[in-house]
Structure formats: structure tokens, C-alpha cells
Amino acid sequence: DTGVSQDPRHKITKRGQNVTFRCDPISEHNRLYWYRQTLGQGPEFLTYFQNEAQLEKSRLLSDRFSAERPKGSFSTLEIQRTEQGDSAMYLCASSLEGGGGQPQHFGDGTRLSIL
């Protein structure tokens, strides 16, 4: 399968724990995006990378959220000291660079549940 891959698909953890999610984009895509989706809402943008550079992170929900893409390939999203409100689906997408006409391709997300 050559689509966007996310791991794990589900994560259950206790409040206060740290969690990390991984995203493997489509191999030739140099742009990578993270979104969060809560029940009944559309995905909400969090941050994006072009290659290894994080070009937009002002939409990360708090300083407990951080993302990396160290070699311009896979990316990780970490949430420290999780809270009940962090329960959501976390989606990753990737795209080619090239103006406004490149579609983003999404993975199936990691569903986070905070106990």
C-alpha cells in the first residue's frame, strides 16, 4: 500500500501520560500535515512541514503539543501531560509541493482516548 500510514490506529492512555503518534507519508511527497478531528466536526489543522522544516505551528493547540519530521520523511506528533480534552482523532496528510492545486492525501488517523 503506498498511501499515508499512521501508527497506532488506536491509543488509550491515562490522563497525564505522554503519547506519540507516527505518520509515514506517501514517499515522494515533501509536504506533511497534522490535523485533529473531534466528534461531529471536520478536521482542524494543527501544523505542517515542508521537508524537515516546520513552516506553520501557530495552530498547535498548546505547548503540550509538538511535532517533528527529522529527516523529511516520517513525522511524529507528541502530546505531553494528556488531558481529557485531547481525546480525538489525529490525522496526518501529505502532498506534493506545487502551488495551490496539489491535493492532500490523508491517512486513517490515530484515535486517542484519555481515561
Place this chain on the structure above:
Amino acid sequence: DAKTTQPPSMDCAEGRAANLPCNHSTISGNEYVYWYRQIHSQGPQYIIHGLKNNETNEMASLIITEDRKSSTLILPHATLRDTAVYYCIVRGLTNTGNQFYFGTGTSLTVIP
């Protein structure tokens, strides 16, 4: 980015064409119209996008009005598997990145 307005829900009979409307009256000249759909527990699936001209692919057709203030996604022969939430997104290149802004979409139910 231009905001979009979609009806919250629609029904369509199986085998008939599903026509999903989207208003984007504040769209600017360099902004594309994208359509995605999302089936429960899956990530959004790219369907089609266009700038000015009508577009067709194996999944759907996209009709954009001449003034570009609205568009319609057409699923020519809806099946039960087309039941999903459909998102219309308008997006162009800005200095702050290429993120998509999703609304709440249209929940399409295909009825047997």
C-alpha cells in the same frame, strides 16, 4: 481562505445521481475548489478538485459556475458505499501554508 457553505444533510436514492452543492461566494482568483469525503472511522478521501473548468474523474464530476461562487459535486450513480460526509474546501496558496479548512460538510445518505 474563502469560506464554504454546504447543506448539513442530503438523501439520495441508490442508482440515482447525487448532486451536492457548495457556496463559496468569497473565492478569489487563485483559489481551487476541492472535494473530500469521509466515511466513519476513516480519514478524508480525496475526490476531485478544480480551478475554473468543470472536471471529471472516475469518482465524480465537479461543476463550477462561471462566476466561481458556487460548485456542485456530482456522483453519477450513487451506491450505498457513497454514504459519507462530503466536504467542500476552497484553498489557495498563502504565505502561511497550505492547510485545508474543513467545515462540517454534508452528510449524504444513499437510500436503497
